Amino acid sequence: MRQYEVTFVVDPVLSGDEIKTAAKSYEDLLKNEGCSIVATDDLGLKSLAYPINKRNSGIYFTHEFTTETGSVVPKLELAMKRDERIMRFLTIKLDKYGVKYNDDKRNGRIGKKDAHISKLDKQAEKLVIKDDLTRLEGIGPKIAQLLVTAGVNSYEKVSKADSDQLKDILAKGGSAYLSHDPGTWPEQAKLAAAKDWEKLDALQGKLRGGRSEEEE
């Protein structure tokens, strides 16, 4: 399956509807020829780097499609050439890197930060301690370590976690941790995530060893 990308510039003096129908008609043409459309994009009105047909701006569209053979491309180009609404067009064949790049771009992964994170880095990122979990009553350094290795490395994550999930993580750590009750940890973590230190201290004053106690 070959993947192609066609970019074309539509005359801006047309009405909005006409522009949209122009773009749509090529999408339909491709579909009728048996291509599957991967994506269409309206890049919008942009000013041209040099005047074309006395116009200084144009509306850019891209269609990305796959086909079995490439026989549709000459037909597409001929139709575009004859169409007076289209000022310029360009069809390119995408190699595997191009396909991947477009895919990443659509999913927002081209921001330079994520695009180059390798698998190891991603694992390391999960392990990085985002918040000091020992601030929570009932979590000491060893339990904090357990939580971080399981991926729960910030106050937000603790607050979102189920107390059952937390119990599971503790159970994985060994029988020594079974006696620890994570019931109040999400509550405390919510306050910590919101940086509400006053309320957190008040809550922790009431708790002892992380358990809500009614009596001494």
Add this chain to the structure above:
Amino acid sequence: MASRDEIKFLSNPHLGSQRKKYCRFKKFGIRHIDYKDPDFLVQFLNAQGKLLPRRITGNSLKYQKKVAVAIKRARHLAILPFVTDLLK
């Protein structure tokens, strides 16, 4: 034998060493160059819109050719100019 601090040179012995130039595509693993992205491509053009030579940009031959192709496509689509005076 004179010690190092006693030897004086007429011209700076460190002259000629520069920051090592590298191909940014090889280094960061960028495999595809998008012709629709003028902000990225403009760094390979001079102020007149002309392509910069490889010895200036530091690109490897493979990627310099890809850059050239991308810029020419962008010029065809009027995303980049052929000639200007005020590109940068």
